[in-house]
Amino acid sequence: MYADSGLDIPQSSDKMVKLYGFPTSTCTRLVALVCKEKEVPYELIPVDLTKGEQKAPDFVAKQPFGQVPYIVS
Ligand SMILES: N[C@@H](CCC(=O)N[C@@H](CS)C(=O)NCC(=O)O)C(=O)O
Numbered sequence: 001m002y003a004d005s006g007l008d009i010p011q012s013s014d015k016m017v018k019l020y021g022f023p024t025s026t027c028t029r030l031v032a033l034v035c036k037e038k039e040v041p042y043e044l045i046p047v048d049l050t051k052g053e054q055k056a057p058d059f060v061a062k063q064p065f066g067q068v069p070y071i072v073s
Contacts, residue, residue, distance in 0.1 A: 017073045
């Protein structure tokens with residue numbers, strides 16, 4: 001799913017912006033595009049909208065609207 005999405009493959013580094021989102025979500029892609037344009041390295045943390053992961057209690061604790069994207073720098 002991620003290989004042809006145009007979004008960066010998830011990596012792990014505490015120093016990178018963490019972008020919680022779904023690869024085909026336009027809202028997620030907009031933030032990813034801005035990061036790329038501004039050369040801000042980011043790590044995509046998948047939140048699967050098709051599985052309702054955005055409404056999971058642990059995610060809603062971070063993002064109370066239960067929507068993506070959610071970013072942490
Ligand atoms: N105003 C928000 C809207 C975010 C939004 O609508 N996200 C959609 C995906 S593009 C979403 O999380 N939908 C799932 C849901 O609402 O349960 C933004 O632009 O970041």
